[in-house]
Amino acid sequence: MNYKNFQYLLETEYSSLAEKLKNEMLINHLNNNADTIDNTDLNDLIVMAKSSFIPNLFDMAIRLEKVDAAVCSFKLGMYGLCADCEEEIEYSDLEQDPAQPRCRSCREHSRYHHD
Ligand SMILES: [Zn+2]
Numbered sequence: 001m002n003y004k005n006f007q008y009l010l011e012t013e014y015s016s017l018a019e020k021l022k023n024e025m026l027i028n029h030l031n032n033n034a035d036t037i038d039n040t041d042l043n044d045l046i047v048m049a050k051s052s053f054i055p056n057l058f059d060m061a062i063r064l065e066k067v068d069a070a071v072c073s074f075k076l077g078m079y080g081l082c083a084d085c086e087e088e089i090e091y092s093d094l095e096q097d098p099a100q101p102r103c104r105s106c107r108e109h110s111r112y113h114h115d
Contacts, residue, residue, distance in 0.1 A: 006098035007074050013099075014067045018042055021049060021060050028054055042068075063099075070099040082106055
């Protein structure tokens with residue numbers, strides 16, 4: 001399996017999403033100072049965005065977390081493995097969403113048992 005393409009896509013999405021999140025936060029006056037926002041840890045910004053209850057910001061923060069986790073899994077050499085059962089995630093699912101953290105059967109499982 002060649003995941004190189006996905007790594008590039010995820011890293012690109014990560015940086016553009018981080019920029020967008022910062023801009024949205026300024027627009028929504030969660031933080032009025034562009035300098036402060038640049039010096040704030042991105043994880044803290046994600047927490048702020050999630051607790052803002054502004055739907056747009058909330059969705060962005062959730063997506064950013066997901067993309068961040070996938071970027072990290074590359075560094076750990078765990079990319080493409082399911083976060084729950086550690087089986088390989090179906091390649092076609094990764095093509096659809098390179099940030100997909102779970103294999104199909106674990107996703108089905110959690111859909112029936114938790115939602
Ligand atoms: Zn799984």
